[in-house]
Amino acid sequence: MSTSHNSMFVGLAIVALGLGSGACQTKTTTTTKPEPLVTDLYTADPSAHVFNGKIYIYPSHDIEANVPEDDEGGHFNMKDYHVYSMDKIDGKVTDHGVALDIKDVPWAGRQMWAPDAAYKNDTYYLYFPVKDKQDVFRMGVATSQSPTGPFKAEPAPIPGSFSIDPAVFTDTDGTTYMYFGGIWGGQLQRWYTGQYDATLKTDLGKDNEPALSPKVARMSNDMLTFAEPVKDVQIIDKQGKPLLAGDHDRRFFEGAWMHKYNGKYYFSYSTGDTHFLAYATSDSPYGPFTYQGTFMEPVTGWTTHHSIVEFEGKWYLFYHDVELSGKTHLRNIKVRELLRKPDGSLELIKP
Template sequence: MTRSFLSAGLLALAAMVGPGLGTGFCQHAKVKPLISDLFTADPSAHVFNGRIYIYPSHDIEANVPQDDEGGHFNMRDYHVYSMDNIGGKVTDHGVVLDLKDIPWAGRQLWAPDAAFRNGTYYLYFPVKDKEDVFRIGVATAQSPAGPFKAEAKPIPGSYSIDPAVFTDTDGQTYMYFGGIWGGQLQRWHSGKYDKSLSTDLGKGHDQEPALSAKVAKMSGDMLTFAETPRDVQILDEQGKPLLGGDHDRRFFEGAWMHKYNGKYYFSYSTGDTHLLCYAESNSPYGPFTYKGVIMKPVEGWTTHHSIVEFKGKWYIFYHDTEISGKTHLRNVKVRELVRGADGAIVPIVP
């Protein structure tokens, strides 16, 4: 059901009542995959020149056993897709960046994002270096459809995965990033890389503040951080930091930022519980107050998403495993995002 069929009163009621009634109002007809000839996931959607461009991961059958480190997600290149309208034709612009063309890369091209500034398009991507440590790289192009040329080295001071690049209304750009377990964020807990921290911080840390995503202001050339990355703090309704054991609300990976009515909405995946949640702030740095669930678990692995406004409506791009039934061979989807009168997002049951 789209927003046009819901009155403001019903939307507000759905937001107040929460998942019970809200999900009922937000049920959609069956959503078809946008792309069926390739496996795609982790879609970052942006509007450039009046057209939607989607920057997803490209899943392949790598014949690697599944593990908590994500070894079976052994992607090797990126495609870019575009569309003039939601529900319209999706154009595949082909391979825009290949692993072999990144001088410092080792393996695993995971979820990317894109941005535009000063006449140049930037593609940000996580990939393991020659020592098997995730870093974040950047590639540039003169067209949003690429092809992109990678810089010779990763962004200095970058680490972990899932870069999400947000440009505020004042023109300043920020990068949000990080992912636990296979994304290696926990290995940087001390400020230096510690390979022994393979999955979170281990037993006994459930009552400590949860690991945070990171945020850093980007420099004017969009190729480096303008500052040392800082924590993205998420607080509960009492103003206390979410704890490591709060698996239904804590950050795990898949950060995204969007702005609506002057508020900053930080959304993310809870990882092992497969929820897509969001928190709200008056600043792009936070702290953010937890607000609720955007989307219940999809079929397959974690919920990596993006949220974008297009022609006066808001949409969420995400993935599931409808086509393959396998967690490492996913397909991208899109549906409208519905809000209450107060800006609260009505939860979706996919």
């Protein structure tokens, strides 16, 4: 989840919000502006899945926490998760209530950020990043017999887990992987040496070196632990060279998602401080992934976090903006169709 940002970008964000709010009032030639799916609560970072022929959405639950804003996202002080469902894209959105509360996670300290969900072993799994009592982000997992919860958290975080934004993908052969990571407030840079270093407060700033990589690990059969050491997810350009740290329009920042189309693996993500949704493709779930382009321009507000799901023969992008509040930490989720060109590449969306 995009929740931490260098103050040098604040002015740009304010300008973008002011300009974007007006632009979003008009219709394009191809589509109308999507309406917020949820209006009684603030929701963000929607992770959408199809279970039993219905769409289930697992978002963050934004609140006004009255925490001062900082570069590490301290004001994103979320405390629980709701689950939503839809029978059809344009249909009613049902709120199934609180699926998991931070007070029911024994090891948690603060800040329940963007979650994801999966189904396997006749069980539904909710994966979530939350800071432990030492203020280090770890991945938690909770289970339920229902896609709507309530979910019961495991007594400890996933061993070896760190950072934020879990995206859990089950391949056509039944193997499940978790992709994760987010820099700045997401703490990915603090694990640069393999050990946690709290002094690494921001991205490393070495513009001419390869950008920090998102991470991937294959999940164990019980879906509760990693079955292997965490690996880097390398993103390269079409000449085979790694994207550089200074390449802010293309490099990974946070918000990973994985989907598969026609045998290709599509790794999509947020560029973070420039707010594009970008994607890269590979013939392997481990990569390396070749950068293909941007498929969504910045939304109003500060953050960009998405999911992509197929439903009834069409593909859909779930995302968020700040139409309801105008405030970057009080967001609302939306959905729109995601179109492809004949070669499988993603059409650009201009929200």
